[in-house]
Amino acid sequence: GAGVSQTPSNKVTEKGKYVELRCDPISGHTALYWYRQSLGQGPEFLIYFQGTGAADDSGLPNDRFFAVRPEGSVSTLKIQRTERGDSAVYLCASSPGLVGTGELFFGEGSRLTVL
Amino acid sequence: KNEVEQSPQNLTAQEGEFITINCSYSVGISALHWLQQHPGGGIVSLFMLSSGKKKHGRLIATINIQEKHSSLHITASHPRDSAVYICAVSISYQLIWGAGTKLIIKP
Numbered sequence A: 001g002a003g004v005s006q007t008p009s010n011k012v013t014e015k016g017k018y019v020e021l022r023c024d025p026i027s028g029h030t031a032l033y034w035y036r037q038s039l040g041q042g043p044e045f046l047i048y049f050q051g052t053g054a055a056d057d058s059g060l061p062n063d064r065f066f067a068v069r070p071e072g073s074v075s076t077l078k079i080q081r082t083e084r085g086d087s088a089v090y091l092c093a094s095s096p097g098l099v100g101t102g103e104l105f106f107g108e109g110s111r112l113t114v115l
Numbered sequence B: 001k002n003e004v005e006q007s008p009q010n011l012t013a014q015e016g017e018f019i020t021i022n023c024s025y026s027v028g029i030s031a032l033h034w035l036q037q038h039p040g041g042g043i044v045s046l047f048m049l050s051s052g053k054k055k056h057g058r059l060i061a062t063i064n065i066q067e068k069h070s071s072l073h074i075t076a077s078h079p080r081d082s083a084v085y086i087c088a089v090s091i092s093y094q095l096i097w098g099a100g101t102k103l104i105i106k107p
Helices: none
Strands: A005-007 A010-013 A017-026 A031-037 A044-050 A054-055 A065-068 A075-079 A088-095 A111-113 B004-007 B010-014 B019-026 B031-037 B043-049 B052-056 B059-064 B069-074 B081-093 B094-097 B101-107
Touching: A005 A088, A010 A017, A017 A031, A017 A088, A017 A111, A031 A075, A044 A075, A054 A075, A075 A088, A088 B052, B010 B019, B019 B031, B019 B081, B019 B101, B031 B069, B043 B052, B043 B059, B043 B069, B069 B081
Parallel strands: A010 A111, B010 B101
Antiparallel strands: A005 A017, A017 A075, A031 A044, A031 A088, A044 A054, A065 A075, A088 A111, B004 B019, B019 B069, B031 B043, B031 B081, B052 B059, B059 B069, B081 B094, B081 B101
């Protein structure tokens, strides 16, 4: 596709359930970022991939959160045992290389609501 | 002190006015980004700057590397320009975000 695609666009789940959020970056973009944005707040960094490897996962809030990018393109953010505080919009962004050398392109986000 | 400071925090103006949003940063950067987010919407990259000036339609962005300062200008503002405008600086792979400027353009 032409842009960064995120699915699902909306996800409502119950506390304690497992959730997967998918990001399909722009073809050829090696850098991929996950951010979390709560209402009225700025984006909060979660994890950065360069190719297949997680170059920086220091933003993942706890071990319930995990992300993969096995073939260096599509990435999946996995949240186990969801809690109400996980409710937010999860944003994915990709860039041709290091973000300082290439423009950053964002998906529309996946809005997660944990009841 | 935040590494990226934006001003003003909120700005309300009449349609047609010339708008300026400022961004100052305190660290060495590889580039500066101006981003736009409409209410309930996704984030759109407007500009990536490492020097000088860029123009796209009614939007102009400038950066002064020596003074560690950037400005985003909107000419002939329109209600559809109402959004949050975010300045972010990149250091290697990291992106440091400003708090955003909420812009409202009244018809």
